[in-house]
Amino acid sequence: MSKQNNILDKILDFEFRPWLPQNSLDDVFASKFRSLQEYTPQQPLKFKIEFLRPFDNKTKYYSRLILNTVKSDFDTLYQTIDEDRNEKLVLYYLDNTLNKRLKTRLKDLGELLKEKDYSLAYINPKNTSHQVDQAHKANTYIMQLLKLGYMQLYLEIQESFKDYRDDIFIVEDFYTQFLNEPIPEQLPIKNLQVIEIAPKPAEKLDSVTNKINQFNSFIYKDVDNNLEAIKLFYESLKNQENINGEDKPTNHKNFKKFFDESEIEEPKINDSKKLSASFIPIKDDLITPPKKIHTYKQIVYKPDWFARFEKQLFDYGYINEEYRFTDRHGDKQILAAIYHQLILKDYFYKRTFQPNKVITQRHICKFLDNRYSTDVDRQFRNLGNDQSKLFEFIDKNLWLSKLASC
Numbered sequence: 093m094s095k096q097n098n099i100l101d102k103i104l105d106f107e108f109r110p111w112l113p114q115n116s117l118d119d120v121f122a123s124k125f126r127s128l129q130e131y132t133p134q135q136p137l138k139f140k141i142e143f144l145r146p147f148d149n150k151t152k153y154y155s156r157l158i159l160n161t162v163k164s165d166f167d168t169l170y171q172t173i174d175e176d177r178n179e180k181l182v183l184y185y186l187d188n189t190l191n192k193r194l195k196t197r198l199k200d201l202g203e204l205l206k207e208k209d210y211s212l213a214y215i216n217p218k219n220t221s222h223q224v225d226q227a228h229k230a231n232t233y234i235m236q237l238l239k240l241g242y243m244q245l246y247l248e249i250q251e252s253f254k255d256y257r258d259d260i261f262i263v264e265d266f267y268t269q270f271l272n273e274p275i276p277e278q279l280p281i282k283n284l285q286v287i288e289i290a291p292k293p294a295e296k297l298d299s300v301t302n303k304i305n306q307f308n309s310f311i312y313k314d315v316d317n318n319l320e321a322i323k324l325f326y327e328s329l330k331n332q333e334n335i336n337g338e339d340k341p342t343n344h345k346n347f348k349k350f351f352d353e354s355e356i357e358e359p360k361i362n363d364s365k366k367l368s369a370s371f372i373p374i375k376d377d378l379i380t381p382p383k384k385i386h387t388y389k390q391i392v393y394k395p396d397w398f399a400r401f402e403k404q405l406f407d408y409g410y411i412n413e414e415y416r417f418t419d420r421h422g423d424k425q426i427l428a429a430i431y432h433q434l435i436l437k438d439y440f441y442k443r444t445f446q447p448n449k450v451i452t453q454r455h456i457c458k459f460l461d462n463r464y465s466t467d468v469d470r471q472f473r474n475l476g477n478d479q480s481k482l483f484e485f486i487d488k489n490l491w492l493s494k495l496a497s498c
Contacts, residue, residue, distance in 0.1 A: 099161040100245075103154070103238050104201060110154060110234045111208070116227060121149040128153060131160035134167045136477060138251045140282050141240045144215055146233065148226070154234040158241040166248045173253065177469065182256055186249070194246045195270060201239050202271035210235045239271070240280055247281065255454035371406045371413050373399035378415055378463060385462045386455055390444050394498050398439055404491060405430070417466035428471035429485035430492060431460055438498045 102108040109115065141159070146152040169189060173182050204210070210232040213219055243266050250257055267275045375395040377388045392398045405411050410427060412418055417427065434440065435453055443450045457472045475482040486493050 098165070099157065100165070100238065100241055101197065103158070103234070104197060104204070108157075110150070110231045111227075115150075118148050118150045118226075118230070121153040125149055125153040125156065128156050128160070130156060131163050133163040135170050135252070137163065137166070137248060138284055139244050139247045140284055141237075141244055142278075142280055142282055143237055143240060144217065144233070148230060150230050151233045155237060158234075158237055162241045162245045162248075165245055166252075169249060170252060174470075174473075179256070182253065186253055186256055189249060190246060194242055198239070198242050198246075198266060198270040201235070201242065202273065205235060205239070205271075208235075212236060244281055255452040371403070373402040374415075375399055381459070381462055384458070386444070386451065386459050391440050391451060391456065391459050393439055393441050397496070397498050401434070401439065401495065404495075408491065411464055415464060417464040419466065424466070424468045425471045425475070426485060426489065427464075427466070428468045428475050429482055429489075431457055431468070431472055432475055432482055433486055433492055433495055434460075437495055 146155045214232040263279045267273045
């Protein structure tokens with residue numbers, strides 16, 4: 093993207109420079125601000141700028157313009173790369189955007205801030221000695237926020253495509269390598285962490301009945317696609333002695349009739365005799381993998397554990413006797429969730445040793461896709477960006493949620 097076509101670059105070098113005469117009057121920005129709607133990003137952001145509130149019409153307008161552009165620029169680049177994840181093309185876009193454009197802009201902006209004396213001291217609300225020249229104060233605010241906008245854009249792109257990056261930047265690096273500024277005590281860009289919910293306390297046993305005081309329920313709209321939840325609901329009723337599981341009208345098989353007049357269909361699991369006879373997990377590569385795919389020995393941490401997992405994968409019908417993904421309707425997302433669960437449970441090495449390189453999630457996805465003759469890269473990345481949906485898939489498949497950790 094050329095300087096002339098990008099809004100952030102126009103603020104830095106072209107017609108949107110805030111100190112130009114046509115951009116100097118605060119009153120003209122009141123209507124501009126009202127007509128500039130806040131942009132809703134399509135891709136979730138991983139970082140947030142924490143900066144001072146704008147204080148007049150001009151700073152309000154430029155603040156929204158900068159933040160909108162960071163979001164829209166990130167969306168545009170992400171969609172461009174996501175359409176075709178050709179590795180050479182991805183590397184080209186990342187080099188062109190991160191190395192050639194954003195690093196250069198930050199260096200230029202660092203020099204400009206010093207040249208025009210746009211110091212943070214002028215907008216520090218605790219420093220009252222620098223509030224006489226309101227125009228200089230507004231321009232300082234805008235250019236300091238522009239600096240943070242470039243930094244956030246860099247970090248968002250880097251985080252989304254970090255599997256392709258060897259040199260990972262943190263916020264402090266921008267100050268030491270490009271801006272030649274002291275690192276602030278409070279960093280103005282924060283990483284939006286995923287909130288982890290504390291584990292539930294251990295379930296207590298009823299001293300009289302010696303049964304777990306837990307009641308499982310299910311959402312009625314899931315009556316057809318979450319049989320495991322219905323089964324747990326049935327078990328809860330039976331454990332609380334609300335129904336008698338021995339009576340035919342209320343046994344497990346007939347229980348679903350209460351909701352939609354159909355019997356519960358047990359999960360279709362391959363016959364155990366057929367499993368032992370026709371499927372024997374292979375603790376090695378099925379064939380010599382392509383050049384850029386890791387070998388079984390390079391990537392699988394505990395072959396015996398992984399073999400037990402692959403028995404389950406066959407058992408539940410996700411792969412056939414020839415190790416090929418069965419590709420039933422909707423199973424690609426479940427398979428992608430399985431990949432993530434294996435990573436969470438530490439089924440793979442963190443790095444190779446000859447040569448010594450990090451094994452990324454993308455490497456693992458490629459290895460598994462190659463092993464099972466499929467391609468769930470898109471589903472894998474989407475679930476990686478949507479943790480709530482990922483854990484929803486895991487929770488709906490009891491065998492997967494109970495997968496043992498290595």
